[in-house]
Amino acid sequence: MNIVEPLMLVLGAVAIAMALLVVHSRSLVYSAAFLGFLGLANASLFAILGYGLVAIIHVLVYVGAAVLFIVLAVTMMREPAKQYTNLLMGLASGLLFFAVVLGFFWTSSKGLAIMPVEVEYSEIVNYFFSSARPAVVILAISLAAALIGSIHIARSEKVR
Amino acid sequence: MAISAIGIYGAVSRRNPVKILLSIEVIFNGILLLFLYMAWFSSPAGGATLAILLIGLAVGEIALIFTILIALLRFGVVSRMDVDELIVKEE
Numbered sequence: 001m002n003i004v005e006p007l008m009l010v011l012g013a014v015a016i017a018m019a020l021l022v023v024h025s026r027s028l029v030y031s032a033a034f035l036g037f038l039g040l041a042n043a044s045l046f047a048i049l050g051y052g053l054v055a056i057i058h059v060l061v062y063v064g065a066a067v068l069f070i071v072l073a074v075t076m077m078r079e080p081a082k083q084y085t086n087l088l089m090g091l092a093s094g095l096l097f098f099a100v101v102l103g104f105f106w107t108s109s110k111g112l113a114i115m116p117v118e119v120e121y122s123e124i125v126n127y128f129f130s131s132a133r134p135a136v137v138i139l140a141i142s143l144a145a146a147l148i149g150s151i152h153i154a155r156s157e158k159v160r
Numbered sequence: 161m162a163i164s165a166i167g168i169y170g171a172v173s174r175r176n177p178v179k180i181l182l183s184i185e186v187i188f189n190g191i192l193l194l195f196l197y198m199a200w201f202s203s204p205a206g207g208a209t210l211a212i213l214l215i216g217l218a219v220g221e222i223a224l225i226f227t228i229l230i231a232l233l234r235f236g237v238v239s240r241m242d243v244d245e246l247i248v249k250e251e
Contacts, residue, residue: 015193018187019163023170023179031182037202042189050204051196052209058192066219073226074178077233077241120205127209135213143220152226157234 008048014096015041032070039063040101052116053121163190176241181225188218 018038025031046055055158128136167190170183192211199207232238 015189016162016166019166019190022182022186023166023174028178028182031179035182035185038189040185042193045193046196049200051208051211052217054196054208057212057215061213061219069226070182070225073230075185076230089202123205124209124212126204131206132209132213135210138191139213139216142204145217146220146224148185150223153227153231156231 004048008045010099011041011048012043014099015045017096028074029071032067032074035070036067037096039067053124085116161190161194163187163193175243177229178241180243181222185218185222187196189216218241 015038018034018041021034022031022038025034039058043055043058043063046052046058165182165187169188170186171176171180174180174183187207194212195214196207199210229241234243
């Protein structure tokens with residue numbers, strides 16, 4: 001029995017459930033955490049599709065950096081203090097997180113690709129330095145401008 | 161597509177700018193998945209390259225928008241996180 005297709009369906013269902021929880025969750029911190037779980041489920045689907053490198057970058061850069069930044073930023077926004085003691089929700093979130101992380105590592109380690117894409121890493125690097133070079137330059141300038149702007153805003157004492 | 165549809169619903173129906181940004185990120189995740197699936201049929205390497213660039217751009221966008229939102233709160237331009245508060249009104 002091919003286990004990849006049911007796994008893909010389960011991960012797709014998990015991703016949709018996580019997207020619903022991001023939109024419907026009352027707490028911003030919970031929403032950001034669910035966005036991280038959605039990123040992990042998406043990365044697992046990328047790995048199943050055969051895009052291993054994109055999956056790794058999605059986990060490291062998007063989930064690891066961006067979602068963590070969102071959680072940190074939301075904690076600085078003085079969200080009204082509420083007590084969330086939903087044990088069922090916590091258990092379900094923990095189990096889903098465990099399943100998604102396990103699925104990601106399992107699909108990555110076993111090389112379970114439903115449609116194996118034969119992409120050489122050197123081919124991607126060639127794209128970066130040939131046809132995608134203007135996009136890389138514009139992205140670098142945009143990120144540098146965002147960094148400088150963020151530092152400037154953070155250091156300002158008053159908005160005029 | 162379903163993930164993107166849920167994100168569009170969240171972006172349209174919510175009033176908190178942070179929630180709207182999180183919904184936009186949900187849309188991004190859905191579109192990225194669809195994009196990589198479609199790229200398999202034409203140019204997988206080109207699709208992977210563009211996906212990596214898009215992930216980098218999304219991270220920069222998140223950082224800049226959150227910096228602006230925190231600055232607006234910190235400097236007292238807005239008192240609470242509501243899209244109506246962010247609209248500049250003529251005096």
